[in-house]
Amino acid sequence: MIRLTDQEFLDVVEYFRKNYGINLKNKKILIECRMAKELERCKVSNFGDYLKLLKKDSGGDIAGGMVNRLTTNYTYFLREPAHFTLLEEQIFSELLEKKRYGPLYIWCAGCATGEECYTLAMCMDEYQEKNGCTLNARIIATDISEEVLEKAEKGVYPKREIEDIPPSWQEKYCREIKKNSFCVAEELKYNIRFMKHNLMEPLKETGRFDVIFCRNVMIYFDKFSRQRLVSMLEENLNPGGYLFIGHAELLARDETNLEQVHQAVYRKRETI
Ligand SMILES: C[S@@+](CC[C@H](N)C(=O)[O-])C[C@H]1O[C@@H](n2cnc3c(N)ncnc32)[C@H](O)[C@@H]1O
Structure with a gap:
């Protein structure tokens, strides 16, 4: 060494x-x-x-x-599942009503190898099927590591990762390709755009988002950069939009104007 x-x-x-x-x-x-x-x-x-x-x-x-x-790129399907339940049971309906069926913009910031944004896509598909509606969602998934983005775009994973996905979802969204690997269904990729982006810089050429996932990223940041990141994420949220962070992360009161609505879930107030 x-x-x-x-x-x-x-x-x-x-x-x-x-x-x-x-x-x-x-x-x-x-x-x-x-x-x-x-x-x-x-x-x-x-x-x-x-x-x-x-x-x-x-x-x-x-x-x-x-x-x-x-960079530390550890991730897995359905990580911190309470977040996906909350989306399916409450937030998607609320946003749909508010946006009057206009596109829903979602940013998966620090997406690593893609398991998180594919989980989101599965969760959205489930919601649509159950509720007979379309979310018309666009997901932007970003990371600074080109290596992980390449893997995310391919959507091919080792077989052992399939165990994190419930059997009914495995059947619908996963296809075995070799003995030891599987890929996610092509349909899940249609509305996801992968992009290289450094969270220390502004995100260009996108509007504001209704949902931002930035989970298990700021845990690796120093205090100053975390504050900078949080205010950039806040700025990029639509009023009434939601920010999801990792369960081990917490925003200090002096760091944000967002209101905490669930564990590691924050909402941007409508008035600002
Ligand atoms: C531990 S993974 C989290 C993956 C996923 N969000 C999750 O919760 O499972 C953190 C990811 O953040 C990315 N990351 C770290 N610093 C970043 C930065 N400045 N800009 C963009 N991505 C960054 C890393 O490359 C890594 O893939």
């Missing part, structure tokens, strides 16, 4: 904090372990040379490789 000097470690931490909001302060060993292959790919034998390459990296290849290695 190639070791980081104290200064190199500080440089990597600062680079990640400044550019992506991610806090790697206590992650020295993790950086050394995960970056070993990346240094090899870039044909350098120490972090000093790697950081020099990063400084000259106009095409984004070096930074992209580092993001692929150092």
Whole structure:
């Protein structure tokens, strides 16, 4: 394993904090372990040379490789299921009525390998079938890691992940493709657009959203970046729209004007 000097470690931490909001302060060993292959790919034998390459990296290849290695992309189908129940039992109906059947705009921010936005698509399909209506929803799913976005777009997953999906959904939305993998039904992909986007920057060319999922992302951020992220998400919500964060995350009162309506669910007030 190639070791980081104290200064190199500080440089990597600062680079990640400044550019992506991610806090790697206590992650020295993790950086050394995960970056070993990346240094090899870039044909350098120490972090000093790697950081020099990063400084000259106009095409984004070096930074992209580092993001692929150092982001935590853990996710699974139907994670924190209470959120999907709430959508199906309450929020979809409320938004449908309010929007008078106009398109529903959903942003899945920090979508990782796509399980979250496909769960959303399954949940919407279920709702439509049960209620005999159409949500006419458009989902934008974003992440900074190109590697995970590629996997998300393919929608192919190892067989063991299918266990997180209820059997009736497996039957409708999953197709076995090889002995050890399955793919999600093509129909689920129709209304999802995958995009590379850094949450430390504004999201361009989209309007406001009715629902934003940004779950288990800010948990990796430093305090300042988290505040910046929360106010950007708030700005991107329609009045009456909902923000879902991870169950282990909590917005401090001084961080937001959103009102908390359920565990890890916030609503933008109609009046602001
Ligand atoms: C732990 S995963 C969460 C996935 C999913 N939302 C869930 O709850 O299961 C966090 C994701 O956030 C992404 N991420 C971290 N910082 C980001 C940033 N600045 N901009 C966009 N995505 C970011 C990571 O690449 C990673 O895929």
